[in-house]
Amino acid sequence: MPLSPAELQTALENQLRALTQSEVRVENLRLLAGGASQQLWSLDLSVASGETSGNYRLVLRRQLGGKIYRDALDLEREFRVMQIAYASDVSLPYPQIFLPDLLGRPAALLHRKEGETIGRRIVRDATFENARKRLPAQMGEMLARIHRVNVERHNMRLFLPHPPVEYSPARWEIKQLEHNLEDVGEPHPALELGIRWLHRNEPPAPKNLVWLHGDYRIGNVVVNQDGLVSILDWEFSHLGDPYQDLSWPLLRDWRFGNDALQFGGIAQPDDFFAAYERASNTTLDPARVHYWIVLNNVRWAVGMLNQARRHLSGEEPNLEFASLGRRCAELELEVLRLIEGR
Numbered sequence: 400m401p402l403s404p405a406e407l408q409t410a411l412e413n414q415l416r417a418l419t420q421s422e423v424r425v426e427n428l429r430l431l432a433g434g435a436s437q438q439l440w441s442l443d444l445s446v447a448s449g450e451t452s453g454n455y456r457l458v459l460r461r462q463l464g465g466k467i468y469r470d471a472l473d474l475e476r477e478f479r480v481m482q483i484a485y486a487s488d489v490s491l492p493y494p495q496i497f498l499p500d501l502l503g504r505p506a507a508l509l510h511r512k513e514g515e516t517i518g519r520r521i522v523r524d525a526t527f528e529n530a531r532k533r534l535p536a537q538m539g540e541m542l543a544r545i546h547r548v549n550v551e552r553h554n555m556r557l558f559l560p561h562p563p564v565e566y567s568p569a570r571w572e573i574k575q576l577e578h579n580l581e582d583v584g585e586p587h588p589a590l591e592l593g594i595r596w597l598h599r600n601e602p603p604a605p606k607n608l609v610w611l612h613g614d615y616r617i618g619n620v621v622v623n624q625d626g627l628v629s630i631l632d633w634e635f636s637h638l639g640d641p642y643q644d645l646s647w648p649l650l651r652d653w654r655f656g657n658d659a660l661q662f663g664g665i666a667q668p669d670d671f672f673a674a675y676e677r678a679s680n681t682t683l684d685p686a687r688v689h690y691w692i693v694l695n696n697v698r699w700a701v702g703m704l705n706q707a708r709r710h711l712s713g714e715e716p717n718l719e720f721a722s723l724g725r726r727c728a729e730l731e732l733e734v735l736r737l738i739e740g741r
Contacts, residue, residue, distance in 0.1 A: 402502065404428045407440065408449075410502050411459070415444070419561070422447040432517065437462050437474065437634075441511060453606035457495065461506040463717075464709070467702045468579055471559040472634045474505040480636045481509070487548045489629045490541060512629040518618035519655045522664040526624060531665040533626035538615070539674030541627065546609040546641050546679060555610060561638035568640035572694060573597050573641070576701055589731035593697045598737045603685050608638040616648040617655070619654045626723065645675065645683065646691035651733050652699060669682030693737045700730035 408425045425444045431439040439457040446452045462474045472480065474497070481494040492509040499505055521527050521534075527597045550556065562571035576594060580587065613635025621629040647653075649661050649668055657664030662671050672683050707724020709717070 402438075404440075405428070407459075407461075407502065411442075414498055415446075417616075419446055419449055419451050421449045421452065431458070442507075444485075455495070455508075456511040457508045458511045459494065459506055460502060462504045467637070467705050468575070468698075469582075470637065471577060472559075472636060474507055474634075475636045476497070476558050477636070478507045480633045483553050483555070484545070484630075484633065489545055489548075489630060490537065491633075496710055505555075510605065512621045514621040514623040514628045516621055516651065518616075518663070519667070521617055521622050522655045522657050527622060529624055530622050530626045534617075534620075534622065535666045535668070535670040536622070536674040537627040537661050539671040540678045540727070541630065542612070542615055542644055543675050543678030545612055545615075545630075546644070546690065548610050550608065550610055550638060555638065559610070559637050561608060567601065568608065568643070569601045569604075569690070569694065572639070572643070572698070573601075576694075576697055579701045579705060583701070583708060585704075587704070587727070587731065589723070590697055590700055593693060593731075593734040593738060595726065596741070597694055597697065600690060600741070602640075602642075602690055605642075609641050611635075611637055611639050611641070611644045612622055613637055613644070614647065614657050615644045616650070616653045617665065618653060621644050640691070641679075642683075642687045642691040643695065645672070646688050647695050649692055650699060651696055652696075652730065689737070689741075693734060696730050696737065700727050700734065703727040703730065 408428050412423055412425050415425075426445070428440055431441055438459075438461040438561045440461070442457050442459060444455040444457055446455070460474065461628050478494055478497045481491060482671045484491050485493060492512050495508040495510060497505070515521055515524075515527065521530070562568050566574070573594060580590060580594075612630065612633060614632050615630070617632065619632045620627060621631065648663050648671070651658060654660060654664035660666055662668040676682060703723040704727050706717075706720040707727075709720050
């Protein structure tokens with residue numbers, strides 16, 4: 400049976416009363432669009448007394464069944480990642496509280512940032528014309544800030560997925576793709592050909608692994624008329640090659656129908672790359688960008704298949720997940736186009 404708002408509201412109020420030792424009230428509970436790995440609800444919370452008294456505008460994230468990828472973070476580790484990001488001056492909603500068990504699933508409350516998150520609206524609506532001019536440079540600078548976070552100081556190797564010492568980040572990602580594709584249990588020759596190309600063209604390992612957001616793109620950001628407000632969705636965080644994050648927002652599937660503009664359907668990637676280079680004091684290699692665009696397309700194609708499998712297996716019945724499985728063919732065609740002649 401689907402979870403009813405009234406059932407969720409009662410359970411949430413009971414937990415928060417126990418935690419705050421105060422009278423609390425949840426209002427305006429509303430299910431939000433999106434959320435491939437988690438259910439998203441907006442709500443207003445009032446706490447009557449104590450150190451946490453006041454009114455809060457929040458988003459509740461509640462984990463769904465199954466995972467897109469084997470190495471995706473559970474919500475508890477994702478919450479820890481968000482705490483580190485917030486403390487490192489990265490723009491994201493303040494992670495308020497983690498709830499280990501809310502009606503049988505982990506959940507977290509985050510401060511709600513006002514703005515638009517739906518990619519198609521960001522790409523097309525006249526309201527965001529100025530934002531579209533500013534977003535590439537803003538996102539490039541913010542990504543460099545994420546990549547500069549000190550991995551060792553925060554002991555991130557202890558809880559984030561990362562390549563074993565004998566593997567480069569690219570080879571480790573390929574192995575993950577192969578395992579995930581095996582889990583799907585059906586033939587996909589175009590993806591297998593893409594994986595063969597990735598093996599044959601593997602780039603050198605970077606000097607250092609960096610902290611990657613893992614899903615950095617239009618559609619996972621909050622945007623207002625002035626541009627970037629906040630970075631969302633950290634469940635694919637891991638340690639790896641910075642080019643993986645740099646190439647992810649360039650995938651055709653994140654252009655929301657505006658295919659001519661490679662960076663998220665709003666611009667060419669020049670300003671994004673230039674801002675990243677300035678902020679990180681580095682020069683990017685176009686060949687490595689292309690390699691990771693191929694790898695990321697294969698990765699997202701496998702992710703689509705895994706989403707469909709979650710629905711078909713009964714792990715998390717969801718018609719959106721089912722539809723993604725049908726769209727995998729678009730990514731297969733894109734992979735073939737990208738490796739043709741290379």
